[in-house]
Amino acid sequence: MRGARERRLAGQDLHALRARRRARRAALLQGGVAGRPHGAPVLERARPRDPQADRLVAGLPQGRAAPDLAQGRGLRARRHGRLARLLRPEREARLRLRDEPHGLADPLSAHGRPLSSRVSRPGRGQRVGVSWRLEFPEGFWWGTATAGHQVEGNNVHSNWWAWEQEGKVNDGTTSGRACDYYNRYPEDHALMARHGHTGFRLGLEWARLEPQEGVFDEVALEHYLAMLADLRARGLKVCLTLNHWVLPNWFAERGGWRARTALARWERYLRWVIPRVADQVDLWITLNEPMVPVLVGHLIGYHPPCLVDPLAAGQVFRALLRAHALAYRMIHALVGRAPDGGPVQAGYASAVQYVEPLAERGWQRKLETVLAKVFAQVSYKAWEESVATGRVALPFGRRQRIKDLEGSLDFLGLNYYMRVSATVSLNTLSNVQAGQFTAPPGIETTAMGWQVYPPGFFHALREGWERFHKPIYVTENGCASVDEDDQRRRYLVSHWAQMHRAIESGVDVRGYMLWSFMDNFEWREGFEKQFGIVAVDHSDPALTRRPRQSAELYRELIAGNALTSEIAERHAPGVMKRWPVPATLRAR
DSSP: OOOHHHHHHHHHHHHHHHHHHHHHHHHHHHHHOOOOTTTTOOEEEEEEEEOSOEEEEOOOOOOEEEEEGGGTTTOEEETEEEEEEOOTTTTTSSEEEOOOOOOOOSEETTTTTEEGGTTTTSSSSOTTTTTTTEEEOOTTTHHHHHOOHHHHOTOOOOOOOOTTTTSSTSOOOOOOOTHHHHHHHHHHHHHHHHHTTOOOEEEEHHHHHSBTTTBBOOHHHHHHHHHHHHHHTTTOEEEEEEEEEEHHHHHHHHHHHSSHHHHHHHHHHHHHEEEEEEGGGGGEEEOOOOOIIIIIHTTSOOTTTTTHHHHHHHHHHHHHHHHHHHHHHHHHHHHEEEEEEEESOEEEEEEEEEESOOOHHHHHHHHHHHHHHHHHHHIIIIIHHHHHHSBOOHHHOOBBOOOTTTOSSSSSEEEEEEEEOSSSSGGGOSSSTTTTTOOTTTBBOOTTBBBOHHHHHHHHHHHHHHHHOOOOEEEOOOOSSSSSSSHHHHHHHHHHHHHEEEEETOOOEEEEEEEOOOOOGGGTTTTOOOOSSEETTSTTTTEEEEEOOHHHHHHHHHTTEEEEEEHHHHHHHTTHSSOOOOOOOOOO
């Protein structure tokens, strides 16, 4: 009798323990987190049972307090092999998951139940029927981005033009007329204005403005000034890139950025051009994706000058740091105020990938975790670390200090396209050639072979904000679609939702520039890869522009300054089920 009674009591204790665990798990999923701002997301997503992709790590944004129920304890709640882990309160945590998509019944639901059934506090990510609305800040910059060489046409005095004539472009073409934007800009600007765009990112071609060393083309400058004035007359703000990889051919032939006189030549050009265009420019980009000429031009050998030389790559890295610091200082010295009377805003555009190991477990994952860190450091973190500290970061230098480099940005321009899954394969060394990336099963890839991974956009924005605490403009984001436009629309909707999520988490994102306005010359890929929301038939002598459905999608987003459930489902059915995000939802 005594033994049976003890067993009965033990069973009751076990039942009570299980009940307490269920209550704690429910509290965790509810998001009752002390110190969280109104409407802040708690759980990024939950997934059906999947032995391969069944790892969920839930945490809190940096600096947030832990839930009261877990103060002083490390609480773990386990359910049928799915792990929702509340990290110890003293550890820095971030809302994060290793999330391969396993679509839910509803983008605003988890474990088959609507969020509203588990969130009792008004306004905390609560559903209203099946409609939702993600609003962006008032005055948000919505526009597109291009580069001069890719759209203008006939950039005949450039190093890229000379290189193309050697038959190096993959599809056998040359940039030629490109999109003839140089002559047809009024037509293109008018289309932007009709679609509600509020800004446009374009570049100046150094080779066009200084076709011979020391000889500046005043006619070409006047033409650029007319282009900028036309944008402003149509109500579009201007984001101007001073160098988007392409160099005057005379500069490249004299050693390019590796020459001892490179910085003096760059300074001479800047001193001539900056004051001439200053009253037309709202945002200045000193350099676009400086790690591309470093790695792709001088280490991988895929872009001109096509070197495979680690020492040369290090030289160019340091030279471009100096070129950026010099341009930033000169902009502030030569430009008094922005056109709206505010302070001058200058920065650079950084190409950021979200890098993770490919393997799920075991020794290979450990090895690939190290590889992922190395890849991220080399591909973009070394540059950002150098700008943040003013010293050349490893592995490109010995932490030598560069004059005026530290903190030389008023905003961060961020270009995000993809996730890279680091693997022991050497193919991960290239971020340009299509088809060279290994993607986990079930992950969509674009025509460039790049992984479609919207959560990586959120993490890239968070990382940029946490490093600099400066305003962020998304200076490139888009998709070379594998079909006419469906993939592009799915890509855009899912990435806009992640950008909204970043804003809700406290990231100061002030604008978004979609890449690209129209199909253009995609560097070594030629005209085959099409990024434009406006189609251009380059086999047609008229180069007729045809807005795609993604252009209409973008127009609708801009018109309401919001992404809604109706827009998302009409243009990209099911994408928010595949890539659900927590967000503050506002009823119509």
